[in-house]
Amino acid sequence: MLLSRAATLKYQDHGREVFAVRDASVEIQPNEFVGILGPSGSGKSSLLYLLSGLKSPSSGEVIYDGRTLSQMTDEGRSHLRLEEFGFVFQQPYLLGYLTARENILVVPRTTGTGQQADELLEQLGLSAKAHLSPRAQWWRATAGLRGSCPLRQP
Amino acid sequence: MASKRAVVNPLAPLVYLRRNAAKTIPLTAVIVMAVMLVAGIISMINSIPLSIRTIYSYSQNFAGVTPRGDTTRTPIILAEIKAKSPVPIGRVITCRTIGTVVQSIVGKWPFYILGLTPDDMSYYLKMQGMTELTGRMPTPGAAEAVVSEPVARNLNLKIGSELLGPKKDEGYSPFSVKIVGIAATRQWVMVMPIDYMKVNHFPPIDLGMVVAKDHADQDRLDRWAEKHFKGQRAAILAYHQIEKNTAEMFKTLYQILNVVIGTLVLVITFMMGMLINIYQSQRLVEFGLLQAIGFTKKKILARVLTETAMVVVVGWLLGLLAAYGLLNVADTVLMAPRAYALDALDRTAYLYSIPLPVAILVVAAATIIVRFRNFDPIGVVERRIV
Numbered sequence: 001m002l003l004s005r006a007a008t009l010k011y012q013d014h015g016r017e018v019f020a021v022r023d024a025s026v027e028i029q030p031n032e033f034v035g036i037l038g039p040s041g042s043g044k045s046s047l048l049y050l051l052s053g054l055k056s057p058s059s060g061e062v063i064y065d066g067r068t069l070s071q072m073t074d075e076g077r078s079h080l081r082l083e084e085f086g087f088v089f090q091q092p093y094l095l096g097y098l099t100a101r102e103n104i105l106v107v108p109r110t111t112g113t114g115q116q117a118d119e120l121l122e123q124l125g126l127s128a129k130a131h132l133s134p135r136a137q138w139w140r141a142t143a144g145l146r147g148s149c150p151l152r153q154p
Numbered sequence: 155m156a157s158k159r160a161v162v163n164p165l166a167p168l169v170y171l172r173r174n175a176a177k178t179i180p181l182t183a184v185i186v187m188a189v190m191l192v193a194g195i196i197s198m199i200n201s202i203p204l205s206i207r208t209i210y211s212y213s214q215n216f217a218g219v220t221p222r223g224d225t226t227r228t229p230i231i232l233a234e235i236k237a238k239s240p241v242p243i244g245r246v247i248t249c250r251t252i253g254t255v256v257q258s259i260v261g262k263w264p265f266y267i268l269g270l271t272p273d274d275m276s277y278y279l280k281m282q283g284m285t286e287l288t289g290r291m292p293t294p295g296a297a298e299a300v301v302s303e304p305v306a307r308n309l310n311l312k313i314g315s316e317l318l319g320p321k322k323d324e325g326y327s328p329f330s331v332k333i334v335g336i337a338a339t340r341q342w343v344m345v346m347p348i349d350y351m352k353v354n355h356f357p358p359i360d361l362g363m364v365v366a367k368d369h370a371d372q373d374r375l376d377r378w379a380e381k382h383f384k385g386q387r388a389a390i391l392a393y394h395q396i397e398k399n400t401a402e403m404f405k406t407l408y409q410i411l412n413v414v415i416g417t418l419v420l421v422i423t424f425m426m427g428m429l430i431n432i433y434q435s436q437r438l439v440e441f442g443l444l445q446a447i448g449f450t451k452k453k454i455l456a457r458v459l460t461e462t463a464m465v466v467v468v469g470w471l472l473g474l475l476a477a478y479g480l481l482n483v484a485d486t487v488l489m490a491p492r493a494y495a496l497d498a499l500d501r502t503a504y505l506y507s508i509p510l511p512v513a514i515l516v517v518a519a520a521t522i523i524v525r526f527r528n529f530d531p532i533g534v535v536e537r538r539i540v
Contacts, residue, residue, distance in 0.1 A: 049532060054446060054532060074451070075450050078448045078450045079448065079450075080448070081447060081448035082447060082448025082449065087446065087447055089443075089535050090535075090536075091535075093439060093443040093534075093535070095164070095440055095443075097169075097174055098164045098173070102164035102169075103164070105163075106164050106165060106444075106447075
């Protein structure tokens with residue numbers, strides 16, 4: 001379960017306090033699919049950064065599976081993101097010098113399980129292009145799902 | 155859209171370096187050329203004192219004795235050395251000399267043709283390591299000479315060539331002195347009959363050569379004789395003096411060289427630091443992405459530093475190989491045909507190149523660490539920095 005309690009993210013802008021997220025409390029159950037809607041600048045991305053441990057809340061807390069993210073070390077949060085979280089960024093980010101298959105294998109939870117990467121490429125209809133680099137624009141959007149593909153269910 | 159060989163670990167440093175050859179090769183090439191330049195310069199400069207030591211290394215085999223102010227003292231001095239020497243004496247040779255010149259990469263160097271009796275000449279050539287004589291020994295009293303192979307190459311002499319002659323300003327003799335034999339030895343040697351010298355050359359001063367029975371004792375004998383005759387009417391000429399004088403002669407040159415090499419290392423390091431900084435800046439998206447999806451800063455930093463170290467070390471090693479190749483070519487094409495000394499395996503030259511990879515690595519590491527210190531992956535995934 002992932003939840004936030006009065007999570008707030010604020011920063012200083014020329015001596016003025018600006019809130020990116022203010023007292024946000026959400027609770028997401030396992031296997032629940034949640035969408036966050038809001039106007040541009042309302043703090044959707046910032047909330048996701050807090051929920052994923054990319055940022056630590058200025059106040060309040062974010063708890064994942066009973067662990068308070070702000071009490072974990074940077075390394076611990078990084079490990080959590082790498083092993084248990086998936087991301088789909090607003091823009092597709094790929095490493096241009098790696099092939100489609102290698103881009104998937106960048107995430108350690110799929111390393112050594114090349115077969116799983118192949119299966120994923122097949123599901124996405126990209127098997128024939130697995131050896132091509134992302135410089136070929138046509139598959140970017142699809143393969144950009146890299147970190148988000150739950151090859152192993154957390 | 156080139157096809158690529160599948161890799162097990164896509165983030166292995168070698169994968170990045172291989173797949174980004176357009177960046178890796180120029181970086182490596184700069185280091186290769188810099189190392190080659192430093193090692194090449196040092197080795198070429200070192201070839202000057204090396205040439206001096208090589209040309210005069212024949213004097214390692216004896217202590218030269220010359221009288222001072224009294225030409226009749228030579229036999230007395232030689233007898234005294236024989237009587238009081240702390241090491242067993244192998245042979246005492248009385249000789250005469252004529253001054254001439256040999257060529258070096260920095261111009262002409264003085265050299266002495268020794269006038270010897272036939273018996274002493276055979277002994278002397280053998281002592282200087284002669285393994286074979288092409289031609290023959292000079293006829294006593296004749297205007298004939300034997301030179302060693304390096305001298306023959308240096309002065310482009312063959313059997314029948316003129317070594318001294320009436321028309322030679324730097325090698326005058328009233329008769330044309332011809333080469334009749336070429337001795338196979340690495341030592342620089344020129345000998346001719348002492349009788350010819352006594353009749354045709356002045357000053358009429360006999361000189362001496364004292365050879366220790368055991369070559370290992372020669373330096374001890376040289377130093378003893380030098381000390382023993384200090385302040386007396388005799389001068390001792392020994393190889394260690396040549397080494398000392400050469401070191402003193404080139405001391406200032408080496409100090410200047412150190413400044414030049416130091417500046418070169420600084421310039422190249424600064425340039426490489428900038429290049430590495432530019433290349434790393436182009437990878438900020440990659441670093442941000444990796445950090446965002448969960449790679450620690452430490453892990454990314456370790457990977458980048460490993461890549462940099464690989465480029466620097468490989469560049470340095472290739473630079474050493476390139477320097478060795480270049481020096482070998484220079485030796486074969488420019489130096490060896492004139493018997494100029496050049497050590498393609500000059501340890502000092504290669505040691506001088508070490509500050510280069512070390513400085514580049516330190517500056518590159520500092521650049522990368524500073525860049526990572528305040529690096530924010532959110533900035534990347536939000537496209538604030540691309």
